Amino acid sequence: DQQVKQNSPSLSVQEGRISILNCDYTNSMFDYFLWYKKYPAEGPTFLISISSIKDKNEDGRFTVFLNKSAKHLSLHIVPSQPGDSAVYFCAASGGNQFYFGTGTSLTVIP
Amino acid sequence: DVKVTQSSRYLVKRTGEKVFLECVQDMDHENMFWYRQDPGLGLRLIYFSYDVKMKEKGDIPEGYSVSREKKERFSLILESASTNQTSMYLCASSSIRGNTGELFFGEGSRLTVL
Numbered sequence: 201d202q203q204v205k206q207n208s209p210s211l212s213v214q215e216g217r218i219s220i221l222n223c224d225y226t227n228s229m230f231d232y233f234l235w236y237k238k239y240p241a242e243g244p245t246f247l248i249s250i251s252s253i254k255d256k257n258e259d260g261r262f263t264v265f266l267n268k269s270a271k272h273l274s275l276h277i278v279p280s281q282p283g284d285s286a287v288y289f290c291a292a293s294g295g296n297q298f299y300f301g302t303g304t305s306l307t308v309i310p
Numbered sequence: 311d312v313k314v315t316q317s318s319r320y321l322v323k324r325t326g327e328k329v330f331l332e333c334v335q336d337m338d339h340e341n342m343f344w345y346r347q348d349p350g351l352g353l354r355l356i357y358f359s360y361d362v363k364m365k366e367k368g369d370i371p372e373g374y375s376v377s378r379e380k381k382e383r384f385s386l387i388l389e390s391a392s393t394n395q396t397s398m399y400l401c402a403s404s405s406i407r408g409n410t411g412e413l414f415f416g417e418g419s420r421l422t423v424l
Contacts, residue, residue, distance in 0.1 A: 209350065234412065243314075243400055243415035244353075289353060291413070296341055296360065296406060298413050302352035 203227050204292050206301035214309050219277040221304050223290030226271065230292040230299075233266060235275045238287045238303070247288075248275070280308045313337075314416035316401050322422045329388040331419050333401030341404045342384035343413070344368075344376060346397040353400065359384055360406075391423045 205224045213219045225233070231252055236244035250257040250264045250273070257264050263276045277284055285308050290301040317332035335342065341360055345353040345368075355368030357376040365376050373395060377385045384403075388395055401416040 206352075236413075236415075238347075241319075241398075241418065241420065243316075243402075243417045245415070246412050249412060293413070296404070297358070298343070298355075298402075298404075300345075300353040302350060 202301075203299045204290055204301045206290050206304050208304050209302070210305045210307070212307045212309060213280045215282055216279045219275075219280045219284065219306055219308070221275040221277075221288050221290070221306065223273050223275075223301055224271060225273070225292050225299075227292070227294065227299075228268070228271065230294040232293045233264070233273050234291045234293065234298075235262075235264060236289045236291060237284075238289060244289060277306075280306075282308045282310050284308050314401055314403055314414050316399075316416035316419045318419050319417060320420050320422075322424065323391045324424050325390075325392060327391050327423075329391050329395075329421065329423075331386040331388075331399055331401075331421070333384045333386070333416055334382050335384075335401075335403040335414070336382065337403060337405065337414065338381070339403035339405045339414070340381070341406065342378065343402045343404075344374075344384065344386045345400045345402065346370070347400055347418075348397050356386065356399075388421075391421075393423050395421065396423045397421060 234249040235247040238244040287303045343358040344356040359378045
């Protein structure tokens with residue numbers, strides 16, 4: 201049973217607008233939640249993370265929000281740029297293990 | 311600059327061949343992982359290792375084995391490659407001392423089995 205879910209396989213956004221990527225999880229014992237970005241034929245690169253004791257973390261254009269009661273997190277990208285077009289994976293970590301969602305393919309339209 | 315290096319970016323093998331995928335990290339990380347990535351399925355864990363000579367099965371270990379003889383090196387072995395093992399293979403490492411829970415990935419090895 202998948203512990204981390206990304207229910208939107210794809211998302212298209214106009215350049216300059218906000219991109220919102222969503223992720224749900226089932227295990228309330230996870231310590232950290234992370235977002236990774238992946239271009240084709242490359243390994244995932246770390247984007248931003250949030251501790252389970254926080255509800256928001258911001259890094260430049262990227263903000264991650266954590267709603268523990270809903271077991272939901274989201275990644276906001278503002279403003280979106282064409283170079284942000286990639287597959288985004290949500291991940292949760294706990295006990296030295298990592299659990300990944302199936303990814304959301306973001307396309308930013310110039 | 312921290313690094314996870316995978317030995318081959320692209321490989322083409324025939325059904326039944328033995329395949330070795332090697333991964334080396336220079337961050338003195340205790341934990342190392344092998345994932346495969348397939349469209350629509352995300353990253354699925356094949357095997358992981360917490361220490362030298364230790365290994366644990368992940369979600370999809372069938373058809374694979376691993377070796378960790380040195381802390382920095384984690385190898386994935388396909389004893390007899392099959393076409394359904396055509397995939398992108400990703401090695402990763404992490405530290406038990408880290409306070410962000412970050413997993414560091416290599417660039418991936420794209421394996422095609424004919």
